[in-house]
Amino acid sequence: MMYDNVIRDVLKKYENGYIGLDEAVDILKKLPYEDLGFAKIDYNREVRRGFPEVIYCEGKTPKQVKEIALRMYEKGSNVLGTRASIEHFEALKEVCDKAVYYDVARIISIKSEEIMPTKGVIGVVAAGTSDLPVAEEAAVTAELMGNSVKRIYDVGVAGIHRLMSKVEELRKFRVIICIAGMEGALPTVVGGLVACPIIAVPTSVGYGANFHGLSALLAMLNSCSSGVSVVNIDNGFGAAYSASLINKIGE
Incomplete structure (x- = not known):
C-alpha cells in the first residue's frame, strides 16, 4: 500500500x-x-x-x-x-x-539525481590486490552516497615503505576505511600515523589459520591504536556507510 x-x-x-x-x-x-x-x-x-x-x-x-x-x-x-x-x-x-x-x-x-560531492575526503586504503573486491565495494558505495573518495591500494605491511610514502596524503583524509586480510595489521599501523577516525575491514583473504577472516577480525578488535573501529568480515558496504555518516558531519 x-x-x-x-x-x-x-x-x-x-x-x-x-x-x-x-x-x-x-x-x-x-x-x-x-x-x-x-x-x-x-x-x-x-x-x-x-x-x-x-x-x-x-x-x-x-x-x-x-x-x-x-x-x-x-x-x-x-x-x-x-x-x-x-x-x-x-x-x-x-x-x-x-x-x-x-x-x-x-x-x-x-542514479535518479546527482549528489553533490562532499568537501571532506574518505580514504580507502587496502593492504593487497586480493583485497580489492572489498575495497571497491567500500569505495564505490561511498562515492554513490555522495562522498569524495581517494583510493590507496597495495600498501600492506609486508612492504611498509609503500605505506610510509603516502603518510602526508593519509593525514589529509577526514576518515579512513582500512582494509586488510592475512593478520590484519594494516589498520593498527595507519592508526599510529593519522588523527582521523579509522574504520577497519577484515577480509577473508589468507591461508588456513586466517580462518576465512576471523584472525584478521580478532587482530583488528585488539588493535592498540586508538580511534580504530571494526566492521564485519568483508563488509566494505558497512564501512562505507559509517564513513559517509562521519564525513558528512558539519557538511
Whole structure:
C-alpha cells in the first residue's frame, strides 16, 4: 500500500503553516512501506538515515532485484544494490538503461539525481590486490552516497615503505576505511600515523589459520591504536556507510 495522499497532506499542512518542519519530518519518518509480497520497500529510509534503502542482492533472484530496484527508481530514489551478480544487472538493464554495474565491487546502481560531492575526503586504503573486491565495494558505495573518495591500494605491511610514502596524503583524509586480510595489521599501523577516525575491514583473504577472516577480525578488535573501529568480515558496504555518516558531519 502506498501513502502518497498522506505525504501530500503533510506537505500541504507544512506549506500552509499548520505544522512546523520538525513535526512534518517526524510524521514522514513514521510512514510505512510498500509490500511487494517478497519484499517491503522502506521509502522513508532516506528521511531517517540520509540515504535510501540499499538492496542486498545475494540470495535474491534477478527478477526480485529487478522489481525492487525498478519500483525504487520510479519513486525517484537513487538505487544501490550490493553483492550483485552480472545476472542481477542484466535483468535490471532490460527495463532500465540507466543501470550501471561495477564488476569488481559487485554493485549495481541507478542514479535518479546527482549528489553533490562532499568537501571532506574518505580514504580507502587496502593492504593487497586480493583485497580489492572489498575495497571497491567500500569505495564505490561511498562515492554513490555522495562522498569524495581517494583510493590507496597495495600498501600492506609486508612492504611498509609503500605505506610510509603516502603518510602526508593519509593525514589529509577526514576518515579512513582500512582494509586488510592475512593478520590484519594494516589498520593498527595507519592508526599510529593519522588523527582521523579509522574504520577497519577484515577480509577473508589468507591461508588456513586466517580462518576465512576471523584472525584478521580478532587482530583488528585488539588493535592498540586508538580511534580504530571494526566492521564485519568483508563488509566494505558497512564501512562505507559509517564513513559517509562521519564525513558528512558539519557538511
